[in-house]
Each structure stands twice: as structure tokens, then as C-alpha cells.
Amino acid sequence: MEARHGVMGPGVRRAVTSRVNSDDTLRIEWPEPDDGEIVLRNVETGEEREGADLTGLRAGIWMASHRGEPLATDDPGFSLDGLLAYAETPRTREIRAFRTSGGxxxxxxxxxxxxxxxxGVQSDDGVIEVEGLIAYGPPIEGPATLVAVARRGPEPVSxxxxxHRRRFEGSVRIAPMAATQVRRRVFWDLHAEVGGVRLPLAARLDDVTDKKxxxxxxxxxxERVRVRPYYxxxxxxxxxxxxEEESS
Incomplete structure (x- = not known):
């Protein structure tokens, strides 16, 4: 079955909700009952998969069709609360639903x-403080460290x-980082470390693009060293x- 992706026929029905549940099943809600099968097609390989069970779906982009037509949806596919809830489950593969420009x-x-x-990030009073939540990993309870790792040169600063189970909070002072400054610009990556394992700090679940x-x-x-967190x-x-260079 070759679905015409992005081209919707006159009789195409439109889903009200189209989301991926935390158990990796596709949840489709229609304005009225419908028993048509959903078919997914990998845009790169052409591989097809029937049904709402997404377990084992290979990495890549998949387009959904219904009764031989691209599946139209009113759902933009984004809910920060929903994505945070999805990230609570330890997993090695993330599946997100999205609505194309063609709907x-x-x-x-x-x-x-x-x-x-x-x-949350707060940069003030000589300290950088970070709050966050564990994504795709098991809950953790107990003390940890916030580690700043320079990409070149200086030893890590922690x-x-x-x-607190999924919740993380930590801080690092900026003076020890600035004290090692030997080049005009140095970049430090931030990690949460516990039990010898470092977890990167990142913001990947929201819909803000080009955060940098x-x-x-x-x-x-x-003194003359400017310290600024960034993505x-x-x-x-x-x-x-x-x-910063001295003004003349």
C-alpha cells in the first residue's frame, strides 16, 4: 500500500488527537468511532508497519496513513506535560508524534x-544553580554533584x-572556573554526577528551537572574566x- 503523504483526498477523516503513550502505543481519537487500521511508512526505507503498537520501530521518520490516505490530524503533537510524563519511563528510544506543514x-x-x-537556571551571586528532572532513566535518591567540565585544559570543577527521585538540584561556584582561565575564551559543559556516572544537563523536551x-x-x-550559561x-x-578586553 503506497500512501500519498501530504496529499489528502476529499474523503479523508481527520483525527482530533494523535499522541504517543508512555508504553509506546499510538493513541488516535476520532470525532466518531472508526475501526480503520493505521499504517506507518518509513520515509527512507519504505518499510511499512500496521497497528498502534510502536514497539521496536526503527529510528527515522515515519508517516501515518489511514485507509490508503495520509492521516490528517488537528493535534500539533506537542504537550510539555505529556513529554515530561513520557520521559519518566526508562527507555533507549524516543518516539514523538508531529503534525506536518500539510496537516x-x-x-x-x-x-x-x-x-x-x-x-530552571539561575546565575547570580557568584553561583550557577540548576534544577531539572531525570529523563529516560530510573529515579535516583541521594547526594550528587554538579560538575563543570572544560572542553580543553582545566580540571573539572564541582x-x-x-x-530526589526524578528531581535534580545543584549548584557550582564560578570563581574556581574563572581562576583557571588561561585563554580568552573557555567553554564548560555541565553534568550531574552520581556514583561515578555523569548525566548531561540539557533542555530537549520543549518546543523552543535554536536555543543557543x-x-x-x-x-x-x-574581575575581567565574564561568565554566562548558554545552550x-x-x-x-x-x-x-x-x-573581556580592557577599554582604552
């Missing part, structure tokens, strides 16, 4: 590893942190330390 349903399947989803350019945190100063191109949380 049809697609799925993105990608490999994932546990990390800390950042929910501060106190703790896990659009999200700005306040800068702090240690990388992969939405990881990092810190840039820059020696």
Missing part, C-alpha cells in the same frame, strides 16, 4: 540516553547537588568564560 501525522523515532532535563541564539542567561563577572546547538547546558 498530516508523522512520527520521529530516535535513540536516547538518560540525561537531566533542565527546568559543586553540591542532590537527586534565542535563550539568554544573565552574565556574571569575576549549545544540541540544547545541552554549558558555560562560556570570556576575558
Amino acid at each position: 498530516t501525522l508523522g512520527l520521529t523515532v530516535r535513540e536516547v540516553k538518560p540525561y537531566v532535563e533542565v527546568t 559543586g553540591p547537588a542532590a537527586f 541564539a534565542r535563550v539568554r542567561f544573565p552574565a556574571q563577572y569575576v 549549545t546547538e544540541s540544547d545541552s547546558l554549558a558555560v562560556a568564560l570570556t576575558v
